[in-house]
Amino acid sequence: MKNVRENIIKLLSDLIKIYSPYFEEDEIMEFTYNWLKERKIPVKYHKYSEDKVTKFQGTNVVGNIKGQEGGLKILLNGHLDTVTISQGWTKDPLKPTIEGDRLFGLGALDMKGGSAAIMIALEAFVRNVKDFKGEIVYTLVSDEEGPYGLGTDATILDGLTENIDFSIVAEPSSGFADIEFPCLCLGARGGYNYKVNLYGKSSHAAAPEFGIDAILDGAKLICELGKVELKQDPQLGKGSLVVIETSGGGAACSVAEKASFTVFRHVVRGEDKEFLIKEVKEAAKKANIKSEYTIEFRDVPHDGVDGFKPYTVDEENPFTKELQETIKKVTGTYGTIAYFSSMGDFNYLGTRTDAPVFIFGPYGKNYHSPDEWVSIDSLVKTSQVIYDLLVKLLKV
Missing domain, CATH: 3.40.630.10 (Zn peptidases)
Known part of the structure; x- marks a missing residue:
């Protein structure tokens, strides 16, 4: 050359x-x-x-x-x-x-x-x-x-x-x-992007005991996810978990009835979508949250690009x-x-x-x-x- x-x-x-x-x-x-x-x-x-x-x-x-x-x-x-x-x-x-x-x-x-x-x-x-x-x-x-x-x-x-x-x-x-x-x-x-949506119960802010604070439950869940012991891969090392966005709220002067946060999760071998869903569910149990929640992976053109494996x-x-x-x-x-x-x-x-x-x-x-x-x-x-x-x- x-x-x-x-x-x-x-x-x-x-x-x-x-x-x-x-x-x-x-x-x-x-x-x-x-x-x-x-x-x-x-x-x-x-x-x-x-x-x-x-x-x-x-x-x-x-x-x-x-x-x-x-x-x-x-x-x-x-x-x-x-x-x-x-x-x-x-x-x-x-x-x-x-x-x-x-x-x-x-x-x-x-x-x-x-x-x-x-x-x-x-x-x-x-x-x-x-x-x-x-x-x-x-x-x-x-x-x-x-x-x-x-x-x-x-x-x-x-x-x-x-x-x-x-x-x-x-x-x-x-x-x-x-x-x-x-x-x-x-x-x-590899990596996956997912969103956790939390659904609490509204009540007057003067009587929060009658409501379920979705934002507070979201914070508890985020903290528990931060404690997760990540899988060690002999070549790739460990994955990582980063919260990249949060939102939530409800009516004025009210306990928040909705909240959400988005995670970018780098993964190693053995960590797929089902693994991440299980990871969130276990963290939610440990956090003892009262809100209902769903786990939502991003919309994709087709299954082959649902994440980076x-x-x-x-x-x-x-x-x-x-x-x-x-x-x-x-x-x-x-x-x-x-x-x-x-x-x-x-x-x-x-x-x-x-x-x-x-x-x-x-x-x-x-x-x-x-x-x-x-x-x-x-x-x-x-x-x-x-x-x-x-x-x-x-x-x-």
């Missing part, structure tokens, strides 16, 4: 200049499609629509690079959307700025950088490797940062990921884990070893093994494709925050690792 540093800086800079928060990705998808087409990389638009909840009509950019029959089918995945611009930037978030090894800009780390690394690796592969076996599938998707990960979900629903042998998601594993590059994540915690990949998996050897060849050291603390498209791929999913990408800081930056050197090496692995596994 020649001129990788210059090419990846130019491509990433062009991507950063295009503002593409989730649900607003049309311009960046057009740019990406044209960039790939100009370099004679097989490419097409993948259109999808979600008609139940968001009413969103989205676009992914995808492609299949096919060699001879009989080889591996490898998926490369990245997302081109970002969060919206947060307050506090000291630099223009849409004007790429380089200071030493750091390239600043919205999405530089999460994850236009990783997507650029994939694109540069694909360009080099198509240019340099004419005789190979197997197939490369790449999906550069929209709406990863949105509520349901609709872009990658659509690629799974529409069969683009069928029969893959493994995936690489070029999210910034090193940056997210805050571990010196290289870092290889072999799985991730946790997953892991075995360190002894043969593809883990192949990837680690390639990382060592490029960087001089094996990747530090870690596990993603939050969730993303890799959870869908890791639990719905029956194939290992590796999270491998660059170092940097301030994702979803002001002055986001990516390490250029780690980004170049990420691209080199992807390219070298493809050549190693597919070249005849």
